[in-house]
Amino acid sequence: MNMLENIRAQRERLSKSERKVADAILQAPQRAIHSSIAALAASAGVSEPTVNRFCRRMETRGFPDFKLHLAQSLASGTPWVSRSVDENDSVEAYTGKIFESAMACLDQVRQTLDMQTINRAVDWLSQARRITFFGLGASAVVAHDAMNKFLRFNVPVFYSDDIVVQRMNCINGGSGDVLVLISHTGRTRQMVELARLARDNDVMVIAITSPDSPLAQEAGLSLLPEVPEDTDVYIPMISRLAQLTLLDTLATGFILRRGPKFRENLKRVKEALRESRFDKGLFLPDNTQ
Amino acid sequence: MNMLENIRAQRERLSKSERKVADAILQAPQRAIHSSIAALAASAGVSEPTVNRFCRRMETRGFPDFKLHLAQSLASGTPWVSRSVDENDSVEAYTGKIFESAMACLDQVRQTLDMQTINRAVDWLSQARRITFFGLGASAVVAHDAMNKFLRFNVPVFYSDDIVVQRMNCINGGSGDVLVLISHTGRTRQMVELARLARDNDVMVIAITSPDSPLAQEAGLSLLPEVPEDTDVYIPMISRLAQLTLLDTLATGFILRRGPKFRENLKRVKEALRESRFDKGLFLPDNTQ
DNA sequence: AGACCGCTTGTAATTTTATTACAATGCACT
DNA sequence: AGTGCATTGTAATAAAATTACAAGCGGTCT
Numbered sequence: 001m002n003m004l005e006n007i008r009a010q011r012e013r014l015s016k017s018e019r020k021v022a023d024a025i026l027q028a029p030q031r032a033i034h035s036s037i038a039a040l041a042a043s044a045g046v047s048e049p050t051v052n053r054f055c056r057r058m059e060t061r062g063f064p065d066f067k068l069h070l071a072q073s074l075a076s077g078t079p080w081v082s083r084s085v086d087e088n089d090s091v092e093a094y095t096g097k098i099f100e101s102a103m104a105c106l107d108q109v110r111q112t113l114d115m116q117t118i119n120r121a122v123d124w125l126s127q128a129r130r131i132t133f134f135g136l137g138a139s140a141v142v143a144h145d146a147m148n149k150f151l152r153f154n155v156p157v158f159y160s161d162d163i164v165v166q167r168m169n170c171i172n173g174g175s176g177d178v179l180v181l182i183s184h185t186g187r188t189r190q191m192v193e194l195a196r197l198a199r200d201n202d203v204m205v206i207a208i209t210s211p212d213s214p215l216a217q218e219a220g221l222s223l224l225p226e227v228p229e230d231t232d233v234y235i236p237m238i239s240r241l242a243q244l245t246l247l248d249t250l251a252t253g254f255i256l257r258r259g260p261k262f263r264e265n266l267k268r269v270k271e272a273l274r275e276s277r278f279d280k281g282l283f284l285p286d287n288t289q
Numbered sequence: 290m291n292m293l294e295n296i297r298a299q300r301e302r303l304s305k306s307e308r309k310v311a312d313a314i315l316q317a318p319q320r321a322i323h324s325s326i327a328a329l330a331a332s333a334g335v336s337e338p339t340v341n342r343f344c345r346r347m348e349t350r351g352f353p354d355f356k357l358h359l360a361q362s363l364a365s366g367t368p369w370v371s372r373s374v375d376e377n378d379s380v381e382a383y384t385g386k387i388f389e390s391a392m393a394c395l396d397q398v399r400q401t402l403d404m405q406t407i408n409r410a411v412d413w414l415s416q417a418r419r420i421t422f423f424g425l426g427a428s429a430v431v432a433h434d435a436m437n438k439f440l441r442f443n444v445p446v447f448y449s450d451d452i453v454v455q456r457m458n459c460i461n462g463g464s465g466d467v468l469v470l471i472s473h474t475g476r477t478r479q480m481v482e483l484a485r486l487a488r489d490n491d492v493m494v495i496a497i498t499s500p501d502s503p504l505a506q507e508a509g510l511s512l513l514p515e516v517p518e519d520t521d522v523y524i525p526m527i528s529r530l531a532q533l534t535l536l537d538t539l540a541t542g543f544i545l546r547r548g549p550k551f552r553e554n555l556k557r558v559k560e561a562l563r564e565s566r567f568d569k570g571l572f573l574p575d576n577t578q
Numbered sequence: 579a580g581a582c583c584g585c586t587t588g589t590a591a592t593t594t595t596a597t598t599a600c601a602a603t604g605c606a607c608t
Numbered sequence: 609a610g611t612g613c614a615t616t617g618t619a620a621t622a623a624a625a626t627t628a629c630a631a632g633c634g635g636t637c638t
Contacts, residue, residue, distance in 0.1 A: 015586060033357055037625060047588045052626065063625065064353065064595090068322055071360045085541055091408045094545065095538050099399040102534045103392045110388035119380045138437050145430040149526065237438065237537065241530055245391050248526065249384050256376055256383065304615060326596060336617045341597065352596060353624090 002111075003066075003073040004029060005104050006058060014057070020044045021054040025070070033071045037063045102241055109225040109242040121221055122253030124204050129176030130156045134166050134194060139182040142208075142240050146180065146247045153254065163190050170194050173203040180206045180247075184239050186213025195219050208243055292355075292362040293318060295347060303346070309333045310343040314359070322360045326352045391530055398514040398531040410510055411542035413493050418465035419445045423455050423483060428471040431497075431532045435469065438540045442547070452479050459483050464491040473528050475502025484508050497532055 004026065011022050024044035025032045032040055041048045055066035085094045125131060131150055135143035140161035147159035160166055173179065179198045183191045186209030195205050195218040207219030216222040225246055227239040293315070300311050313333035314321045321329055330337045344355035378386070414420060420439055424432035429450035436448035449455055462468065468487045472480045475498035484494050484507040496508030505511040514531040 017587060034354075036623080038623095048625075049589090049627085050587065053587090064356075065323070067353075067357065068360045071357045072363070074361065085545070087545055089545065091404045091411070091542065094541050095402065095404065095407060096399065098538050098541060099395055099534055102530075102537075103395050106388055106392050106395075110385065113384065115380045115384065118384060122380070138434065141430050141434040141437065144433065145427065145526075145529070148427050148430065237434075240434070241391075241533060244530060244533075245388055248391075249387050252383050252387060253380065256378065306616060325594080327594095337596075338598080338618090339616065342616090 002104065002107050003058065003069045005073075005108060010058070014054070017046045017050045018054045018057065020046050021051050029070060029074055033067050033074065102238055105227050105238045105242055106245060109227060109246070112226040113223070113246070117221060117223055118249060118253065121206050121223060121250055122257055124178050124206060124221065125250060125254050126257040128155060128178035128204075130158070130178070132158045132169060132173070132177065132179045133182065134160070134169075134179065134191070135182035136161065136163070136188055136190060138237055138240055139184060139243070142182045142243045142247065143180070145244055146182075146251075149247065149251045150254070153251075153258070166190070166194055167197065170197040170201070170203065173198055173201045175202040177201075177203040178206065179203050180208065181215060181219065182208045182243060183213075183215055184210065184243075186210050186215035188215075191215050192218055208246060292347065292358045294362075299347070303343070306335045306339045307343045307346065309335050310340050318359060318363055322356050322363065391527055394516050394527045394531055395534060398516060398535070401515040402512070402535070406510060406512055407538060407542065410495050410512060410539055411546055413467050413495060413510065414539060414543050415546040417444065417467040417493075419447070419467070421447045421458060421462070421466065421468045422471065423449070423458075423468065423480070424471035425450065425452070425477055425479060427526055427529055428473060428532070431471045431529050431536065432469070434533055435471075435536045435540075438536065439543070442540075442543065455479070455483055456486065459486040459490070459492065462487055462490045462492040466490075466492040467495065468492050469495045469497065470504060470508065471497045471532055472502075472504055473499065473532075475499050475504035477504075480504050481507055497535060 007022050007026060011019060011026075014022055021040070021044045024040065031043075035043070037048050037051050041051045044051065052063055055061075055063050058066060058069075060066040060069055085097050089097070133143035133146040133150075135141070143159050144161070147157050150157040158169065160169070170179065177198075179194070181191050181195055186192075186207065192214045195207065195215060198205050199218070199220065205219045205221070207215050207222045209215045209219075209222065209224065211222075211224045211226070216224060223246060225239065225242040227242055296311050296315060300308060300315075303311055310329070310333045313329065320332075324332070326337050326340050330340045333340070341352055344350075344352050347355060347358075349355040349358055375382070422432035422435040422439075424430070432448050433450070436446050439446045447458065449458070459468065466487075468483070470480050470484055475481075475496065480498075481503045484496065484504060487494050488507070488509065494508045494510070496504050496511045498504045498508075498511065498513065500511075500513045500515070505513060512535060514528065514535055516528040516531055
């Protein structure tokens with residue numbers, strides 16, 4: 001578990017003094033792990049027992065144990081916490097914050113994903129007669145990307161961001177079809193209706209959305225990437241990174257499930273495309289990276 | 290750097306008792322970091338000062354400091370590395386690998402990005418009369434997403450994945466226009482031609498592509514996210530995560546540059562949309578997260 | 579408004595833990 | 609065997625963390 005992200009997540013629940021401790025640590029995590037409890041208490045402007053209580057609240061045995069956990073979180077190079085962009089931030093500052101927030105988000109999603117559900121989703125997909133990806137707005141982008149990925153496999157794939165086409169597709173769907181619906185909120189009426197329509201026609205519906213949403217309840221299988229709280233108006237849309245990566249995972253699971261013969265085929269396709277780049281005289285779009 | 294390796298390397302040079310300490314740690318490093326100096330001394334069969342001297346010899350300030358370093362070494366075992374998916378991997382295994390590779394990629398890009406170029410790109414964008422995003426294949430998805438982001442600001446934006454429309458747009462472009470071209474390889478002929486066309490019409494061209502590519506040379510400004518080597522056929526497309534995040538950064542820079550009045554407006558838009566969700570009786574697509 | 583309750587925070591005492599100083603031991607070389 | 613240096617342990621000291629407890633603050637009920 002990433003301790004820095006954990007601190008940030010719990011920050012709101014803390015009392016006034018404990019929040020001071022949290023802030024002092026988040027502001028200079030590297031210094032925090034090299035400080036004694038007295039030094040940290042001083043720099044946070046609180047008493048030593050307060051720091052100790054803070055550590056216990058973070059589910060550690062005490063201050064030394066807390067430092068150990070924090071050190072492990074910092075070990076991977078950089079502390080990635082979701083931090084809000086400030087209007088006085090320099091380029092370096094906001095770039096760092098955005099990339100770190102993205103990483104923190106991916107980290108959290110990775111840890112909260114239910115592997116069993118992923119496994120079942122891969123089961124469904126690898127046995128599908130036909131796979132369809134739908135989303136609207138920002139999630140349309142994700143659906144589009146998913147189609148690009150699955151296009152490389154020998155399975156019929158479909159994508160559209162036109163709600164009328166989407167409806168027609170669901171109405172004409174049937175047993176053996178798998179429909180993947182992507183919606184960050186899970187509260188977009190059109191998506192919920194598509195799920196209902198599709199299920200009425202025995203289409204298997206996989207939703208990538210947020211927990212407790214109408215869409216999650218309507219779908220046969222729900223993948224629920226839990227992204228950190230929306231801390232900032234200026235850097236939204238981070239959740240689609242998680243969605244994209246999740247779909248990478250499903251595509252990988254798909255290909256592993258389909259066996260070695262199938263993978264051989266993909267390798268050949270890839271190499272054939274690689275030889276047709278700019279410097280070789282032939283040209284192809286980018287979806288072959 | 291890596292403390293475990295360090296201990297192993299220095300083991301031969303140590304004295305008899307200190308070697309006992311080294312062995313005790315190497316045998317159960319996880320136990321070691323949760324032990325006190327007394328406990329570790331006992332399990333190694335030596336006295337406490339011996340353990341302390343051992344820590345000093347490892348170039349740390351003392352036992353607590355040593356534990357910190359050791360903890361960091363143990364933590365950095367798993368994360369961050371791009372690891373290839375193996376055909377015998379379990380769901381947990383390949384999910385972990387994919388997410389970690391994604392994070393590693395973002396981390397590397399963050400470290401290799403040129404801030405000055407970002408800054409100039411933001412300059413260009415924030416003074417643009419009109420902004421256009423083009424890409425093909427997987428990069429079309431990124432361009433589409435970029436349009437979604439910039440649509441929320443009060444600047445004319447355009448996107449298309451139709452090469453004919455793209456050409457027409459470039460031919461009709463003029464001074465004050467900014468064109469953002471996205472291509473992972475930078476060797477897609479159409480993209481390079483678009484850049485040339487656009488520049489002939491005094492359009493400012495920003496490329497998001499790979500270094501030393503024809504597109505990078507053709508563009509007025511090139512943002513070059515260096516993604517890790519393509520280690521695996523099964524997890525490609527990681528670079529678009531970097532591109533998306535980079536565009537998040539540009540959008541953030543854009544909004545910061547445009548000043549506070551503008552941000553106020555965005556906040557209002559966002560709140561207005563939030564109130565119109567499923568549970569409130571109104572419905573909107575997802576591009577408002 | 580005032581008294582009471584519970585939660586938060588700090589002070590001071592206690593305990594645990596780590597470090598230092600120094601003495602004893604072992605080992606090599608004369 | 610004896611001297612000198614390095615290694616190790618013992619005991620004292622210092623530092624750090626934890627605990628117990630009391631004061632303070634904010635809220636509610638009478």
